[in-house]
Amino acid sequence: MAKNQSELASVLVTSRGVKQKSVRVKKQYKGLQSIMLGSILPIVLITVWELLSRIGFFPSYQLPAPTVIFQTIVGMAQDGTLWGHIGITTYRVFAGFVLGTIAAVILGSLVGFYKKAEQLFDPMIQAFRSIPSLAWVPLFILWMGIGEPSKVTMIAVGVFFPIYLNIVSGILGVDRKLIEVGKMYGLSTFQLVRRIILPASLPSFLVGLRSGLGLGWMFVVAAELMGASQGLGFLLVVGQNMSQPETIIASIILFAIIGKLSDWVLKKVETRSLHWQDRLVK
Amino acid sequence: MSLELKNVSRTFNGITAVKNISITAEPGEIIGLLGTSGCGKSTVLRAISGLDNDYDGEISINGNTKKEVHDTTGFIFQEPRLLPWLPVLDNVTFGLKGSRAEKVQRAKEYLESVGLSGKEQLYPRQLSGGMAQRVAIARALVTSPEILLLDEPFSALDAFTKMQLQDLLLDVWNTYQSTVVLVTHDIDEALYLCDRIIVLRGQPGVIDTELVIKEERPRARGSQEMAEYKRKILDRLDLNNAHSYTS
Ligand SMILES: Nc1ncnc2c1ncn2[C@@H]1O[C@H](COP(=O)(O)OP(=O)(O)OP(=O)(O)O)[C@@H](O)[C@H]1O
Numbered sequence: 016m017a018k019n020q021s022e023l024a025s026v027l028v029t030s031r032g033v034k035q036k037s038v039r040v041k042k043q044y045k046g047l048q049s050i051m052l053g054s055i056l057p058i059v060l061i062t063v064w065e066l067l068s069r070i071g072f073f074p075s076y077q078l079p080a081p082t083v084i085f086q087t088i089v090g091m092a093q094d095g096t097l098w099g100h101i102g103i104t105t106y107r108v109f110a111g112f113v114l115g116t117i118a119a120v121i122l123g124s125l126v127g128f129y130k131k132a133e134q135l136f137d138p139m140i141q142a143f144r145s146i147p148s149l150a151w152v153p154l155f156i157l158w159m160g161i162g163e164p165s166k167v168t169m170i171a172v173g174v175f176f177p178i179y180l181n182i183v184s185g186i187l188g189v190d191r192k193l194i195e196v197g198k199m200y201g202l203s204t205f206q207l208v209r210r211i212i213l214p215a216s217l218p219s220f221l222v223g224l225r226s227g228l229g230l231g232w233m234f235v236v237a238a239e240l241m242g243a244s245q246g247l248g249f250l251l252v253v254g255q256n257m258s259q260p261e262t263i264i265a266s267i268i269l270f271a272i273i274g275k276l277s278d279w280v281l282k283k284v285e286t287r288s289l290h291w292q293d294r295l296v297k
Numbered sequence: 298m299s300l301e302l303k304n305v306s307r308t309f310n311g312i313t314a315v316k317n318i319s320i321t322a323e324p325g326e327i328i329g330l331l332g333t334s335g336c337g338k339s340t341v342l343r344a345i346s347g348l349d350n351d352y353d354g355e356i357s358i359n360g361n362t363k364k365e366v367h368d369t370t371g372f373i374f375q376e377p378r379l380l381p382w383l384p385v386l387d388n389v390t391f392g393l394k395g396s397r398a399e400k401v402q403r404a405k406e407y408l409e410s411v412g413l414s415g416k417e418q419l420y421p422r423q424l425s426g427g428m429a430q431r432v433a434i435a436r437a438l439v440t441s442p443e444i445l446l447l448d449e450p451f452s453a454l455d456a457f458t459k460m461q462l463q464d465l466l467l468d469v470w471n472t473y474q475s476t477v478v479l480v481t482h483d484i485d486e487a488l489y490l491c492d493r494i495i496v497l498r499g500q501p502g503v504i505d506t507e508l509v510i511k512e513e514r515p516r517a518r519g520s521q522e523m524a525e526y527k528r529k530i531l532d533r534l535d536l537n538n539a540h541s542y543t544s
């Protein structure tokens with residue numbers, strides 16, 4: 016609020032040409048400031064951690080120094096193994112995400128649009144939802160072996176539920192008043208879906224996609240812990256078996272980075288396609 | 298297009314909102330529905346539009362009594378109901394058919410007449426309440442509907458814009474001879490626009506009075522005759538003890 020007011024004040028005093036520029040510069044400045052504010056704590060913590068490790072307060076076989084972890088990552092990058100691990104893990108998440116999304120879109124739209132489909136599918140899907148998805152793992156391994164199919168399936172199952180639920184609630188939640196506008200213009204059911212229901216439920220769908228992707232990253236860890244010969248989750252196992260905490264922490268950090276990166280991509284898509292939404296500008 | 302309501306009643310969960318409404322409108326007639334809040338004006342309008350088909354009685358549009366939306370009917374709702382993901386221009390062209398260029402051309406004309414030229418690319422969230430309502434008005438008028446249903450279309454607007462848009466409505470009506478049903482709270486508006494004013498009263502709402510306004514158009518706002526009509530209506534609504542109302 017205060018920020019808006021000060022921007023407003025500056026808008027009022029400056030002339031029109033200068034106005035936009037000054038607002039933009041101000042925004043950048045604000046952005047920089049918030050980044051700086053947000054990084055203070057991590058930097059302090061990492062520095063303290065490094066110092067405490069150096070003086071031997073943390074035993075290195077339990078919690079190695081940040082620089083050691085960094086060197087581990089650099090080392091893997093240099094001998095090339097890093098890219099293989101990242102590549103295969105990303106591929107699994109991506110494949111599972113795509114499969115789960117497709118299934119969720121098909122079933123979610125059916126259930127959202129047709130009362131009959133809702134009565135047919137929804138009770139069963141709700142029942143399956145109450146099973147913790149990880150409980151499926153042994154069964155999938157039994158059915159599909161320890162290879163890629165069981166892993167991708169597992170991730171797809173995890174991705175499916177949030178997307179499905181959001182699609183259904185998005186479709187059911189479309190404002191009746193807008194649908195009436197479409198009806199007044201004589202739109203057919205198909206046109207109503209395409210011109211009103213889909214755009215109106217898009218926000219909810221995108222929310223579903225983002226939480227689905229988050230679960231995808233969670234499930235890939237589980238899948239790779241179960242048995243894999245490559246991947247970031249496999250690095251966790253290696254680190255544990257060979258007592259290399261730096262490998263484990265390196266893997267955790269890599270997970271955080273690519274997870275955040277993929278979420279950032281979806282967020283970009285979201286702001287692009289939902290620019291019409293009347294939301295609080297942050 | 299002729300429009301005829303025969304004994305239309307509507308009951309919501311056992312509570313009757315309107316009862317035995319019968320109205321006959323000649324093609325090209327402008328009918329005003331007047332009444333206090335909650336007496337069932339919107340309910341009648343929704344029944345005519347076909348959006349609501351759970352009413353009793355019969356509504357015939359050009360002899361067609363099917364309970365469905367007729368694509369020659371236009372509706373201006375009590376709220377703007379713009380599609381938030383479309384810019385102003387696409388909201389106005391929403392119901393139009395034909396080539397893109399034609400649609401844009403027509404939409405621009407109507408946006409100009411509601412005083413919104415240059416705002417084509419704005420999104421609904423960037424509009425003021427009155428602007429949004431004007432877009433909604435343009436969206437309904439642009440299709441030149443043969444039956445035009447208006448639910449308090451101008452109540453969100455300032456006095457001057459309101460008068461302009463009333464004249465715009467009359468222009469459109471002049472050109473296309475639409476049959477118009479106008480719901481309003483505003484007696485002056487009804488007197489300025491309508492050939493006939495129907496006053497609804499009570500819970501459930503029933504037709505109380507019908508008033509034929511014979512005056513030639515364009516009418517003078519606030520003339521002697523108008524004041525006379527207004528007094529009559531206020532009498533019917535038992536409101537005539539407030540001196541400030543009669544001007
Ligand atoms: N969908 C609905 N479900 C139940 N009751 C309804 C519904 N729509 C309207 N009603 C009832 O019908 C009556 C008439 O409502 P309506 O909206 O037609 O009033 P109105 O004359 O348009 O009032 P206003 O001038 O305030 O818009 C009210 O008592 C209202 O509670």
Ligand SMILES: [Mg+2]
Pocket residue numbers: 338339340375448
């Ligand atoms: Mg109403």
